[in-house]
Amino acid sequence: MSAKRDDIKQVPWFSLTEWHEVYRQIYSNDVIEQTKAYEALLAWKTRIPKLPVGVDCTLSILQVCLRDREWTSKIDNGELPMYCENDLSLMYSTTIMRFLNHFCNIGHTKQTSLFRIAKQLKIPEWIVSLRHQAAHGYELPSLGVLRIAINILLQWLHDEYWAAEACAIEKCYMEKANVVKEKEELEEIQAFSDLIELWTAVSLYIDAGYKLVSNLPEVQLQEILQDLRTYMSSQYCNKTSDNDENKYIFIYGKTIKIDKEYNLKGAQALLLSEISMHLTENKSLITIHKKSDIICNVLLKNEAFLPNSDVLQIFQQKGRKNIDLKRKILPPGILQFWKDIIFLLHNKKILDVLIFKLLSIINQEQESKEKRILATLWIISIVYSFIQLDLAQNISRTLECKQTTKSTKLASKISLSQHLKELVHHNHPYLRNVLWLDITSTIPHFLIDINFVSKLLLHVNEFSARLIEPVLKFVSSKINVQAKKHLLNLLKIYTFQKYDEDSNNYIYEEKIFTVEDFDTSSTKNKVKIYKKQRTTKKKTAYLLTDQIIRNLHWKPAPDTLLSYQWAECPIGLLPWQMDSLKSLEPLKVNPSKHSVSILDSQIIAGIVHRKNLKTQSHIKWENVLRKKKKIERKRDKNITDLIMNRALEIAKKTNVNA
Numbered sequence: 001m002s003a004k005r006d007d008i009k010q011v012p013w014f015s016l017t018e019w020h021e022v023y024r025q026i027y028s029n030d031v032i033e034q035t036k037a038y039e040a041l042l043a044w045k046t047r048i049p050k051l052p053v054g055v056d057c058t059l060s061i062l063q064v065c066l067r068d069r070e071w072t073s074k075i076d077n078g079e080l081p082m083y084c085e086n087d088l089s090l091m092y093s094t095t096i097m098r099f100l101n102h103f104c105n106i107g108h109t110k111q112t113s114l115f116r117i118a119k120q121l122k123i124p125e126w127i128v129s130l131r132h133q134a135a136h137g138y139e140l141p142s143l144g145v146l147r148i149a150i151n152i153l154l155q156w157l158h159d160e161y162w163a164a165e166a167c168a169i170e171k172c173y174m175e176k177a178n179v180v181k182e183k184e185e186l187e188e189i190q191a192f193s194d195l196i197e198l199w200t201a202v203s204l205y206i207d208a209g210y211k212l213v214s215n216l217p218e219v220q221l222q223e224i225l226q227d228l229r230t231y232m233s234s235q236y237c238n239k240t241s242d243n244d245e246n247k248y249i250f251i252y253g254k255t256i257k258i259d260k261e262y263n264l265k266g267a268q269a270l271l272l273s274e275i276s277m278h279l280t281e282n283k284s285l286i287t288i289h290k291k292s293d294i295i296c297n298v299l300l301k302n303e304a305f306l307p308n309s310d311v312l313q314i315f316q317q318k319g320r321k322n323i324d325l326k327r328k329i330l331p332p333g334i335l336q337f338w339k340d341i342i343f344l345l346h347n348k349k350i351l352d353v354l355i356f357k358l359l360s361i362i363n364q365e366q367e368s369k370e371k372r373i374l375a376t377l378w379i380i381s382i383v384y385s386f387i388q389l390d391l392a393q394n395i396s397r398t399l400e401c402k403q404t405t406k407s408t409k410l411a412s413k414i415s416l417s418q419h420l421k422e423l424v425h426h427n428h429p430y431l432r433n434v435l436w437l438d439i440t441s442t443i444p445h446f447l448i449d450i451n452f453v454s455k456l457l458l459h460v461n462e463f464s465a466r467l468i469e470p471v472l473k474f475v476s477s478k479i480n481v482q483a484k485k486h487l488l489n490l491l492k493i494y495t496f497q498k499y500d501e502d503s504n505n506y507i508y509e510e511k512i513f514t515v516e517d518f519d520t521s522s523t524k525n526k527v528k529i530y531k532k533q534r535t536t537k538k539k540t541a542y543l544l545t546d547q548i549i550r551n552l553h554w555k556p557a558p559d560t561l562l563s564y565q566w567a568e569c570p571i572g573l574l575p576w577q578m579d580s581l582k583s584l585e586p587l588k589v590n591p592s593k594h595s596v597s598i599l600d601s602q603i604i605a606g607i608v609h610r611k612n613l614k615t616q617s618h619i620k621w622e623n624v625l626r627k628k629k630k631i632e633r634k635r636d637k638n639i640t641d642l643i644m645n646r647a648l649e650i651a652k653k654t655n656v657n658a
Helices: 016-026 031-047 053-077 084-103 114-120 125-136 143-207 219-236 264-280 288-301 309-315 332-347 351-362 369-406 413-427 450-458 464-471 481-494 522-542 596-602 639-657
Strands: 237-240 247-251 254-258 497-500 505-508
Touching: 016 031, 016 143, 031 053, 053 084, 053 143, 084 114, 084 125, 084 143, 114 125, 125 143, 143 219, 143 264, 143 288, 143 332, 143 639, 219 264, 219 639, 264 288, 264 332, 288 351, 309 332, 309 639, 332 351, 351 369, 369 413, 369 464, 450 464, 464 481
Parallel strands: none
Antiparallel strands: 237 247, 247 254, 497 505
């Protein structure tokens, strides 16, 4: 307590509860409550003699107001002599002088005039005159005027100190609470992002041929995975085999086998379970909506999810030199690499969020062409998976109906899924390379919404045009083949592409189509254009301007104004405006029914009307007080970025050597 520190300031109150209680008592307009507040302020004065200016001035005002209430009734009853009124006037005058002296010495103002400082602090000028009269005059101001002045100053203290300090305290605590909450959220977001990055790095090492955690070239990644195994074993370990070689971890209905030799497949499964647990947790600070955005944003920033040309070679098939991005769906290597994450997003109903975020990338012209093509292929691949799911569910319902009529039992879920998969791929071979989703899952509703397709068509570009064809298969009230063909031809003209019906793909052309391409008879178009030119020439021969209204805010004048005598209208006025200088009605002031002396005696010191109290300051204190400099903090880079980059480099080298 005795040491001086810049970040610690001594205050006389024990807690903020005590400060708020005194604040409430001061402006309670009750003698007993204000007496308690006065006693508390005296205790604060004993603890720290140099009180804050607002508190010190409030103490002086309460002292004279309470003394006035105690003495006035006794003076009127003759219990105290009349000269006590002079003592009260002297106490009031001293309080006002101390108040103005205190507040005129704060800040860095160099003005010497007390009137100018009071004007800057929104203090009435006549109160400064009272101060000069009490300090330099031969007579003290009247007691009634002093009571009015002290009540105004008490209200001023409420607006500029007590209420302002209460708002500042609340804001400070809210900011601290928000900072703590934001810090916890950032830590949770970072941990969530790190899990996905670690899963990607482990998957890259698996593709590169690594099998055991102990064989990884990254020592830090080994330590992280060993810690994860220890934590998951202590929290979710279910049973151990007899020879104590293998462990089984049971998480959310799934059993994960952990061999004695810790392999990367087991580490990958643990990381996926940890990601799933983060998405399922309800006690987390982050909402489900935020979690969906976080995982989708992390995926879109991941170099293996939307890879560049160098990273893309990791997923190429053996024997191929490069990957053709003009194909209908993503390369099988990318789909197989991310299938577990896609299945997880689908089970958590987050896949639709990913689709919309990929659509935003497609519509951003500042993104690279390669990235927009990959985003398009991702959406097409996911949509084809839902098409496959829809076909499988239709076949399943047909089989269920047949089995019901024959009164036989359906096959198990695994065998039924495999049977449906074989049927779908036999009837639709183009779906063999897409991901097979759980047949009990649901299809996102927006894919069958005609409004979604309409928005795609209204904002179509050269990239999004490729995903229109698979999306059209989902629209409720199916589009017939002829209408679909016309629609695709329209997209061809709009996006300067040629649609190849054999390959269901778009071929870019350099030719720019015009309106003439919509009509086969070019001669009719030429006749129409010639007639249009002749009619426009005739119009321009007689009219210098056309009658088209290009600004909707302008309206033609009514017929009554066409014959208006504008010469008689004064300059600057329109016909519907008043040509008068009509002013507001003068305020009606009710004549006083009482004499001034009676009104003065009815003024109660220390009583402030609650309607006049304000919670916001009207003084620009930044002009009075100096500003504090902001301190910037630096952050360290996370180690998961280095692990991810190292895994990408090793995967590239392994692919080149292979």
